[in-house]
Amino acid sequence: MDTNSIRRENLRALAATHKSQADFAAACGTAASVISLIISPNPKRNLGHRLARKIEEAQGLPLGWLDSEHSALVDPPIEVDFLPAALAQKISSYRPVIEIERFDVAGSMGSGSEPPEFNGVVEAMSLDASWVRQNLVFTSVDNIKLISGRGDSMSPTIRSGDPVLVDIGVMSVEADAIYFFQMRGQLHIKRIQRDLDGLTIISDNNKYQSIRVPADREEDLTIMAQVIYWWNGRNF
Numbered sequence: 001m002d003t004n005s006i007r008r009e010n011l012r013a014l015a016a017t018h019k020s021q022a023d024f025a026a027a028c029g030t031a032a033s034v035i036s037l038i039i040s041p042n043p044k045r046n047l048g049h050r051l052a053r054k055i056e057e058a059q060g061l062p063l064g065w066l067d068s069e070h071s072a073l074v075d076p077p078i079e080v081d082f083l084p085a086a087l088a089q090k091i092s093s094y095r096p097v098i099e100i101e102r103f104d105v106a107g108s109m110g111s112g113s114e115p116p117e118f119n120g121v122v123e124a125m126s127l128d129a130s131w132v133r134q135n136l137v138f139t140s141v142d143n144i145k146l147i148s149g150r151g152d153s154m155s156p157t158i159r160s161g162d163p164v165l166v167d168i169g170v171m172s173v174e175a176d177a178i179y180f181f182q183m184r185g186q187l188h189i190k191r192i193q194r195d196l197d198g199l200t201i202i203s204d205n206n207k208y209q210s211i212r213v214p215a216d217r218e219e220d221l222t223i224m225a226q227v228i229y230w231w232n233g234r235n236f
Helices: 002-017 021-028 032-039 049-058 084-090 128-134 217-218
Strands: 097-108 121-128 144-150 162-166 177-183 186-195 199-204 211-214 220-231
Touching: 002 021, 002 032, 002 128, 021 032, 021 049, 049 084, 097 128, 121 128, 144 220, 199 217, 211 217, 217 220
Parallel strands: 097 144, 097 186
Antiparallel strands: 097 121, 144 162, 162 220, 177 186, 177 220, 186 199, 199 211
């Protein structure tokens, strides 16, 4: 890795040892927004020489420490022998960067798409663990997967081609939300609301009519995941 990448990974690992990015920034004598711009999943700036030396001094690290790789920091060296088992396991398994698998699967935001095999991992996206825990609600980190949406029925909420994070640990409609599901052999991304008499499938684009699913026909839907986050893309 080049120096900028090494500094960024070291800074992410250091930040992960603090309660929050704000706490880490305060301990380093800089603004939380500056730290966020450097270590976010889509960084907007590099960690420059002057700030790197300032952070090293604030953290009691040797001069130039941020410029070298330190694999031992990926799992912070915290003594866990005398902690409760559940807490010790949580600390030992902590990951400052989470790899999210991207599947070659698209949910239709229209009339439906043919379901391919849901096992074709084509790549992975790296997300800052602190960002994931602060911004997403999920059943388990390992259940977060990345797919994409196709069509315009969920526009302007989700546009065609937008990357979509889903939680495959959610396999039933327990709350009003956006779901990735299969119906009549087709894959869909739609909003689903539950009422006393069944479900209503809703498109955010008012050109598409809602679909009522009576309670005795709910088995026609196979809930594959709940949509928990998406990135809106737009060309200018």
